[in-house]
Amino acid sequence: MRSTDSQARAHPLRNLTCSLGLALALGLPIQALGNAFTALDARSLSLGGSGVASTRPYNAPFFNPARLAGNPQVEGRRDELTFLRPYVGVRLIDRDGFLDALDQYQENDNSSRLDTALDELEQSLRDLDPNREDFLAVTTAGNALLDDYQNLSDKPLRLVGSGGMNVGYPSERWGFGAHQRINGAIGMEIRVSESDIAAVREVLDFIDFLVELVDADELPDDVDLPVLPDDFQSEFALQGMLVEETGLSLAAQIPGMRRTSVGVTLKQLRVETLDWRTEVDDAESDNFDREQQSLTYTDSNIDIGLTHELDEHWTAGLMVRNAIARDYLTVLGNEVRLRPVARVGLAWQNEQWTVAWDMDLNETEAVGFDPRKQFIAMGAEYRPWRWLALRGGYRHERVLEEGELSLGFGLAMRHAHFDLGVSTDGRDSMAAALQFGVRF
Template identity: 25%
Template sequence: MIPRKLKLSLSLLNTRLKKNKVLSGFKIFYPFKIASTIQNTGLLLLVFSSNVFAVSFLSFDPRSMALGGAGVASSPIYNATLFNPALLVTSGKSNVFFSVPYLGARILDRDGFINAVDEYQKNNAQLAFDTQLQLAKTRFNQGTLVSNDIRVVAGAAAQWQNDLNNLSNKPLRVSASYQLSAGKTGHATAWGAHYRRYYVVGAQINFNQDDQQQISKAIRILNIMADIADNVEDTIALANELDLSTLEALINTSIDSGELTSKLEDYFYLPGMQQLIEEAIDTGRLATDLKEYLRLNDLEAALKDPDAINNPPQLNQYIRYKPSNKLQSTIAVQGAFISESSIGFATALANFQGVTVGINLKQLQLTTIDFETDIADVSAGEVTSKGNQTEYNKFNADIGVSYHFNSTTKMGLVVKNVLPYDFLTALDNTIKYRPLARFGVSYQGTFFHLVGDVDLTSNDPIGFDPNKQYASLGIELPMTGYGALRFGVRKNLVNGATLPSIGLGFSTNQLNVDIAVAKSEKNDELGAALQIGLTF
């Protein structure tokens, strides 16, 4: 029995359509606006973050960065209020100190977004797609478009889609800080103050599954259209040599009787007839897949119209699947800008030899940023939009203790942000300010200075990072003259991630200059800092 699917094939033959005209007016390319918009706008906001939770103990000054983040038991006086206010008290004479702002920044890329961007740029898939699409349009207008041209466009689109997928849901997190400090040290009492501004922000592209399916369907339709073009091309050559009306009548008779008639069987002996039927069967199988996308009955009727020879139907008039122009993929942007104004005081305890205590009283001005928007509508102005921000002013405090075992060894303990707060963002996410406890030790040898810190609490950080509980170890090696070379390593005890660092310090009686860089082995975290300090 001849399959009924052959009817569609014979209809295609009966129209004697000119090669490629079956594709006339078929506009399947505009769903790729989704991918293009992601590329053009998604990379614009890579300095914002998502999933805001809490503030962790991150160091941005170059000395502690070079030493792996350690500083609770050993910090220069102009950074004492940052790490441990008890360190304001020194064994030497009183000094007034002042430092210009340090500048420090860190980039965190835990999921390989930067590598994905490198791969994206290396493949240059968007340019390949644009080139092939333009070439296909040119050949279509010239009447020379063939099915392989369509398949090349579909293949380039699939490669571009894969590269875009590699960019999706991979956050890039940026944090930065600067500080200005001043104060007066002493061997019994001391005071200090600082103003610090820091940012922990980032962005994440969320490639929506509906958009993903639209692109996938567009690619699939391109391949289906190429298959149709193949079938049309292969069968039109035979159509000119056959009495199609007689052949169609014989096939319809065979379909109605359920048997292959002898007259129809005679057609098998004609040159190329077997190929014709095989191609028709393939087209019939293809037509089954097309039901999801095309109104086949209406299309078949249009193809049978005698006018179709001169005015072939446009497939876009019969498409069931209509891609939406409304993009659902988004960019999530969240973060916090924090200003910290602090006044610290420290004193040595007369009844406890070697023990000093200190306290910071500080005012926090915190601005949260939290919004998620369509990738087609995102703009830098939304970051500063009041509708996407919440602002808070809160009082807080840090308490620290330092103990000198002897002239070479001391330890420190600090609890920062002793007053807990919950801050709601514009989208009702929560930033949690919780007490952070850290313990540190310091050993001053003849030829080196060894320091180490460890967090006593595990902290949920702002941004996309996993929980943090740091252990830091650093060594400072004096150099000839007034310089020092520093090395350090920081380890997250929660996930085992390590961050090596290196730095250089230069100092005289009045001037201190420090620089540092930090870089993880996987390049998923980078840091750099510079600071200049003055004492009188």
Template identity: 25%
Template sequence: MKPDFPMIAAFVAGIMTLPVAQADNFHGKTGAMGGAGVASADLVTGMSLNPASLAAIREEQGFNIQLNAGALTSDEDDLIDNAEGLRDRLDVIDRRQVTLDDIQFVADKFNQLANKSLLLSAGASAYLGMPTSLGALAVHGKSELRLGATTEVDQTDLDRINDARDSANLIQGLVDQYGTDFSNYTPQQAAAVVSALQASGLLTPEQINQALATGSLDTIELLDVDDIQSEFVGRGAAVTEAGITFARRFQDTSVGITVKAQRVDVIEYRANVQNFDEDDFDADQYRADGSGVNVDLGIQHEYGNWRVGAVASNLMKETYTAPTGHTVTIEPRLTLGAGYRANGFTLMLDADANAYDNMITGQESQFARAGIAIDVFDWAQLRLGYKSDLKSVIADTTTVGLGFRAFGTANVDIAAITGDNDTVGAILQLGLSF
């Protein structure tokens, strides 16, 4: 089947309007193999990893369409739930006298939130590949969304809350022994209470004078919500792109190039913990966008059953900045791969040759990936994979997947992802060749 260029134009226009977000190789086949496949992924998913893979398409295959969607999340510490619980209790405390139970709750929540984080990736993509008289051609649209959240707990807040808890315990002990109201104390009891408050070193003279002036231990203000400085921070980026790939085979070597237009939305949300609202993450005041053009280059070579490959992605380095100053850099990445295929068995190994900034934390990540696939009969595949961040910033993940091919034209591929820090995810791929 020869290319229908009006169909191509309509396809590109359609995928450019999709409200999608793709993240770190969310493709049902290679995603189930840890994301490996630079050297030996087939053309069905190879375009997403190495443009040279597209050269494997044959003229008699005609068009090949692939749609992918998936999501991955890591929230071991229930960050959002704990942040919302803290915010709601602080809002209540701000309207009434703080209790020992309040202070204990706030202290527990601050300890649960300190040095904790949430990560979310989600997305989808669409590809259309076809043969031409000069080589193989493909168009694609994809986008990736990566969000992270953390609580930047101020040490002064922790010290203040711990002091308030100790003070509340002291006052509760005095109430249990003498009662709440000074009017019910004997002069000796009143002197003992004041002496205990002063000797503890936990209360300021102003707080002690407040109790004396009101005649009650219950009126001492132990925690002022307005003094809390800790912040909830959400960071992320959405990278949306549309591009065209051309690949050609020269005997045992294939080469490919992808030229793509990119739009990058950078997000940094900051709010005091008592004002946190997850629905404000994508508000305009926390988001900025920019656009550019980028290029990927790839090569593959076969040695019998063995294959090697390399891909240089995003050759044009660009930096994008949120209104708050948080930056995201799209930077070059070189990935090397090796693979083996024989008798229904496939092995893939990939490794990033350089580290690159994590879009959320700004820390560098550098991944190694491995995967295997085993043919089951003529219409199914079992896949396993593993992905590890050599910089230990992102949790390692293990993947498992199944692929089904019907009538030689349709494919359905699913993958499940699990990893450290309660990391879970899933990917679905649907494809059609005609």
């Protein structure tokens, strides 16, 4: 007879809920250093992620520092007020349906069904009264459990976030700004090994063999039921990056070129990479030692921006973020590459409308099991009254051929402002951001 020790038939994904909880707990408000040209401030998020030519000065340190100078008129006036703007945003990406697979796994509860079927089969063998249905209950539950395992395997769940504060002073000829941000991303996935799948199938194949003996009335009285191994090779993997960024932005009109402004952002970075692999049943927050699973770097970089007012309504922009290429290693030897990200933008503005279009000029890499990205973003803002802005946008990702809609609004007084934005593709990605601040 098989062992009655509960560990003898432990299942490799029994602690999936704990694994997911760990990933969510570690999902600090951070955004990946090596990811695509995206932002989580409320205004640009609701405009589809556009902003190279249309960003307002209070977000210029991120989207285009040149916009701190030479601002086109908005709401009938230029933005020439000192600003202080904190913001926070978060994005959840479940591209391959991990959360749905997890919900299905928990709802099916095939692990418990298999345990129950094995217990009932063992009892019927002890009573010397086994029947075909007892064996089929085991194989049905076991095959269903295999399907659940395979549905969960290699489906990354990714959390992205950003939080910080921008301060500065814009004007027509020159401007400056400063910011403090905590940016980063974290991804997690379950990696079910082929050897574990083979071990479960071997057990089920033996049960099928016993069914054949039952059908032929040749089943012996003393049968030792097989058990699942307790040394599964399946892994829980977590990878991410935390970046603390302090920057100073300077912008000015180019002498002799009144319609053209240039800006630079000098950044000091504290980069922390996270990389952890462990057995699924050990994937609990108590087993995660941040000091052992992380490496920290202190570094610097620079962003360069350019804007040109084509006329009183049209503005073109160019932004190169992280102009200095950097490479960072994780504690497990994986490399996170930071490469320049270039984006162009075009915007049309009058007192009531802003229409913006942005395009990435190159593909960029990401951390946390996310593929390469290259975006086209577009958005529109309508101001029926000076105190209200209604926004909408669309973002298209060219590598994976994915799209995402966004909506948002802004409420403004002369010296205060509040913005809220949300976006989703309707399936596996959703984001929300808010920003508030004062001008004086």
